[in-house]
Amino acid sequence: MANNGGWCGRGFKPRTFPKHSPLICYNKPASAQVDQKVYDDKRFAALSGELVETLVVPKRTARTWTMLAGDLCRVTVCEGSQVGDVNLWNLENTKEHFYSGKTRQLHSTHLKVYDRLWSNLPYLRPMATFVHDSLASYGIDEDGGSLHDVIGTRCDDYTYKLITGKDRIGSCHSSLTKAVVEERGMSEQDVHDVWNIFMCTGFTRDTQQYFCKPSPARKGDYIEFIADMNLLVALSACPQGDVSITVGEEVPADVCHPLKVEVFRQKL
Ligand SMILES: [Zn+2]
Numbered sequence: 001m002a003n004n005g006g007w008c009g010r011g012f013k014p015r016t017f018p019k020h021s022p023l024i025c026y027n028k029p030a031s032a033q034v035d036q037k038v039y040d041d042k043r044f045a046a047l048s049g050e051l052v053e054t055l056v057v058p059k060r061t062a063r064t065w066t067m068l069a070g071d072l073c074r075v076t077v078c079e080g081s082q083v084g085d086v087n088l089w090n091l092e093n094t095k096e097h098f099y100s101g102k103t104r105q106l107h108s109t110h111l112k113v114y115d116r117l118w119s120n121l122p123y124l125r126p127m128a129t130f131v132h133d134s135l136a137s138y139g140i141d142e143d144g145g146s147l148h149d150v151i152g153t154r155c156d157d158y159t160y161k162l163i164t165g166k167d168r169i170g171s172c173h174s175s176l177t178k179a180v181v182e183e184r185g186m187s188e189q190d191v192h193d194v195w196n197i198f199m200c201t202g203f204t205r206d207t208q209q210y211f212c213k214p215s216p217a218r219k220g221d222y223i224e225f226i227a228d229m230n231l232l233v234a235l236s237a238c239p240q241g242d243v244s245i246t247v248g249e250e251v252p253a254d255v256c257h258p259l260k261v262e263v264f265r266q267k268l
Contacts, residue, residue: 025105032106034114034129042226043131045266046072053263057084059256062175062236064183066091067227071265072131075197075235076222078260081215081242084235085154085172085194087180088117088127091230094186096123100150100193110146110201112136117195117225127231132224135198138216145202145213148223152201152210154194155240155247163248172236179234194236197223199243214244235259 056078057063067073075084090096099120107115113133116126133148140146156173173191180186198217203210240247241255
């Protein structure tokens with residue numbers, strides 16, 4: 001008689017499972033594979049156009065800005081190593097926002113140049129396309145770590161309290177909330193899972209736990225993305241700074257830095 005576990009530990013035989021090679025779950029739709037030349041041309045057109053917005057997100061805070069379809073946004077590590085958490089909304093309908101989970105399934109856990117950032121259901125449209133990364137050569141390291149993930153959610157004070165038992169206001173979630181409430185009249189519920197730019201993360205091979213490493217980003221590093229629709233964007237300069245300190249421990253001020261944002265627009 002087949003016996004997978006025995007009864008109360010008696011007659012136990014380890015169960016065996018057939019082996020299969022991994023299958024990539026999702027066939028990439030055509031719309032997830034951009035024509036690289038088209039996006040290189042859009043990048044060139046925007047960068048040789050006008051600089052329409054420059055702002056600095058001060059350390060441990062968040063700011064918002066808008067982009068028109070076709071605009072290019074460059075986010076630069078302008079002082080010292082620093083990670084950022086990005087939220088995106090359709091400028092005309094903020095119910096449509098970035099969907100990190102589906103972006104992860106359509107592309108990968110860590111976004112690479114020419115990957116796209118997708119919106120939530122029922123919309124499921126490309127909101128933006130990643131077009132340049134000064135850190136692209138980091139690749140995937142020996143632990144499976146890589147940059148710019150769509151795995152993590154965002155640091156928040158509720159989880160901080162679960163871990164430490166202490167109350168605190170000082171997280172990407174609270175910074176993004178403050179920015180969208182004060183600058184856009186939106187609410188905490190509008191803040192969603194983020195694109196973690198400049199952050200080095202992965203999953204441990206033995207226990208499949210989320211890990212991070214200090215960001216390899218240095219002053220002058222930058223990423224660029226092009227808006228595929230009119231966008232409202234929010235960026236938090238994470239209060240974890242370069243993420244060299246684990247969540248729950250005190251983060252010294254000298255590991256936190258601002259991030260610079262520039263938006264370029266093609267001249268018509
Ligand atoms: Zn954070």
